[in-house]
Amino acid sequence: MLSPIQKRKIEAFAKKCASSNDMFHDFSHLQHVAKNAVMLAKKEGADEEVCWVSALLHDICKSEKGNHGTEGANKARKFLKSIGAEDSFIEKVYDAIYFHNKGFRKGPLERQVLWDADKLQIVGPYWFFMRHLRYTLMMEGQEKGVPHSISEYRFFEARFHTKSARKIVREKAKLMRPLFSALIREHRKVHGRA
Known part of the structure; x- marks a missing residue:
């Protein structure tokens, strides 16, 4: 179990790391995913603390080169060791972060919860239009972005x-x-394929 001081350090670390992320993966995204993760953990019987921490730290390497799930899992592991978290807890968080952007069929419940909590950010009209569609348009442009965004959804x-x-x-x-x-x-209609 984490102490209040450890929890504050985790939040501060997540906020600091996310400050260099794009606007779609900023600290507010981490907070929304953490809220979703705790909600799902409660309903599914997963470890709420593991889900909360892995959600706050899942995109801490989003702005860095390489696979942000792999790099983020390593960075989270190192950070959690530095604040004295238990090894078994650290490994559960590591696993969830490592797999949050990879396809997998089976795995620990906390891994499943983080994956779902992150992807719930594009479900529903508000989040789809405010985050996912805008991000895809920014990355791919208007003509390709709309169909790709719907396909990915x-x-x-x-x-x-x-x-x-x-x-x-x-x-x-x-x-x-x-x-x-x-x-x-x-x-x-806009792109002449009506």
Whole structure:
């Protein structure tokens, strides 16, 4: 169990690391993912503290070169050792962060919770349009960004691990399908493929 001082150090470290991330992976993203992770952990019976810490630290290397899941897991491990966290706790956090941006079929519940908590950030109209679509447009431009964003949403929609996350996604899908249809129609008109 982490002490209040350790928790404050973790939050400060996450905030410092995220300060160089893009606006889509800033500290507020880490906080939202942490909120989702704790909610899912409670519903699924996962270790809430492992889920909270792994969520706060999952994108600490997002702005650095290399695989940010792998690099972030290593950086988190080193940091957690420096503040005196227990080895077994550190390894659970490491595992969740390491796999949060990789495909996997099975694994510890905390790994599944972090993956789901992170991807819930694109589920539903608000988060899809405020974060995911804007990020994809920035990276790929208008013509490719819209179809790619919808395709990626559908890819993630089918891959949630926990029952709780899948239930949330099913509810949000009722809102998203008509929006996607309208967005695709408009996109085709704008780009001459009506």
